[in-house]
Amino acid sequence: xRRISRIxxxxxxxxxxxxxxxxxxxxxxxxxxxHRGTTGCFNWSWADGVSTTTVYYxxxxxxxxxxxxxxxxGSTSRMKKVTAGAGEQGSVKNSGTVKRID
Numbered sequence: 001x002r003r004i005s006r007i008x009x010x011x012x013x014x015x016x017x018x019x020x021x022x023x024x025x026x027x028x029x030x031x032x033x034x035h036r037g038t039t040g041c042f043n044w045s046w047a048d049g050v051s052t053t054t055v056y057y058x059x060x061x062x063x064x065x066x067x068x069x070x071x072x073x074g075s076t077s078r079m080k081k082v083t084a085g086a087g088e089q090g091s092v093k094n095s096g097t098v099k100r101i102d
Contacts, residue, residue, distance in 0.1 A: 012029055029059070035047070035048075039067055041063075041065035042057050042084075044101055052096075053098050055069050055091060055092050055093075056101040057082060057084065058087075065083070066081055067102065068081050069080075069098060070099045071097065072099045073095045
């Protein structure tokens with residue numbers, strides 16, 4: 001069975017379809033993990049990446065708001081502050097994996 005997930009209009013093929021393409025290694029298995037949540041005014045999601053991770057966000061409040069996204073890349077930690085207007089959606093990409101969003 002083939003399963004397709006959609007994140008902000010981008011199709012991500014998972015499961016059996018990856019195995020059929022010969023991409024069933026542990027690195028590709030990690031790409032199947034979806035994370036979703038809500039922090040303050042924001043709904044957010046990301047899928048575990050191999051070398052980079054993209055976080056998709058949506059500001060659900062009727063005012064401008066900000067969130068902090070924390071990445072870990074080896075021994076380096078980074079924080080990216082995202083500010084979005086009321087109802088605004090977008091994405092931010094960085095190397096490494098997402099550690100937390102606050």
